[in-house]
Amino acid sequence: MELKLGISFLSLLVILHFESSHGQWAAIVPPKISAVQGSCVVIPCSYTYPKRASKEILNRWIGFWKKKATIISTNLPKWKLPTKYRKRTLFLGNLQTHNCTMMLDGVRRTDTGPFYFRIELPQYGRSYSYTKNDVTIDVMSNPPVPSLSVQVRDKITASCSVSHSCPSYPPQFIWSHPGIVTLRSKKLNMWEWETVSTVTLKPLPIDFNKNLTCTVKYRGGKQARNSVSVYNQNITPIV
Numbered sequence: 001m002e003l004k005l006g007i008s009f010l011s012l013l014v015i016l017h018f019e020s021s022h023g024q025w026a027a028i029v030p031p032k033i034s035a036v037q038g039s040c041v042v043i044p045c046s047y048t049y050p051k052r053a054s055k056e057i058l059n060r061w062i063g064f065w066k067k068k069a070t071i072i073s074t075n076l077p078k079w080k081l082p083t084k085y086r087k088r089t090l091f092l093g094n095l096q097t098h099n100c101t102m103m104l105d106g107v108r109r110t111d112t113g114p115f116y117f118r119i120e121l122p123q124y125g126r127s128y129s130y131t132k133n134d135v136t137i138d139v140m141s142n143p144p145v146p147s148l149s150v151q152v153r154d155k156i157t158a159s160c161s162v163s164h165s166c167p168s169y170p171p172q173f174i175w176s177h178p179g180i181v182t183l184r185s186k187k188l189n190m191w192e193w194e195t196v197s198t199v200t201l202k203p204l205p206i207d208f209n210k211n212l213t214c215t216v217k218y219r220g221g222k223q224a225r226n227s228v229s230v231y232n233q234n235i236t237p238i239v
């Protein structure tokens with residue numbers, strides 16, 4: 001409940017910020033996002049520009065994501081990106097709705113940025129680089145150990161959770177023991193998601209004193225795991 005309130009408060013702040021900054025050049029982006037090396041990261045982005053005097057309808061929006069002078073992503077389908085970024089970036093946003101979200105895949109150690117968004121509005125006769133609202137990627141060479149909690153009653157219920165920044169390709173979970181598995185994801189803030197895998201299983205005597213392990217596999221291949229020994233925690237395995 002508290003978490004929910006926190007989140008809606010945050011989104012309210014974001015909306016307020018968006019409204020108050022409407023009428024100036026501003027990009028709403030997280031300043032820093034963590035991403036696992038080899039995996040992907042979605043940079044959420046929305047942008048505003050000053051109100052125009054002219055009532056002429058805008059029908060062309062050209063957007064670029066840049067690192068210094070290098071263009072790394074664009075909404076222009078035929079634009080030739082540098083080989084280093086071609087097939088690694090995907091412009092997800094819809095510029096018409098002020099959405100400049102971008103995905104970077106196969107994150108490299110050197111992909112720290114800072115990256116910034118640039119808009120070109122031909123009918124407006126204006127363009128702007130949002131260099132003040134740039135984004136840095138904190139590239140983790142190894143993913144953090146997932147959190148693992150366990151509840152033992154007549155059955156064992158274990159939950160393994162990680163936060164990540166690529167909702168397009170969330171990490172996969174592998175359990176050491178078969179059971180009924182459920183998966184859910186929720187948004188933690190503007191750029192982070194939590195994905196939880198829960199397994200429910202009946203302990204068998206053969207499992208006594210063995211570890212229950214959750215392995216988290218990120219897009220690109222990096223893995224992290226955590227284990228818990230459940231079967232020696234004052235329960236009698238059910239035959």
Ligand SMILES: *[C@@H]1O[C@H](CO)[C@@H](O)[C@H](O)[C@H]1NC(C)=O
Pocket residue numbers: 046092093094099100101
């Ligand atoms: C922006 O676009 C992305 C990708 O389509 C989407 O997931 C996100 O919800 C959009 N953001 C807003 C504020 O609509």
Ligand SMILES: *[C@@H]1O[C@H](CO)[C@@H](O)[C@H](O)[C@H]1NC(C)=O
Pocket residue numbers: 210211226227228229
């Ligand atoms: C069980 O997990 C613990 C904690 O992760 C680890 O230290 C231990 O070596 C594991 N035992 C076995 C038999 O894998």
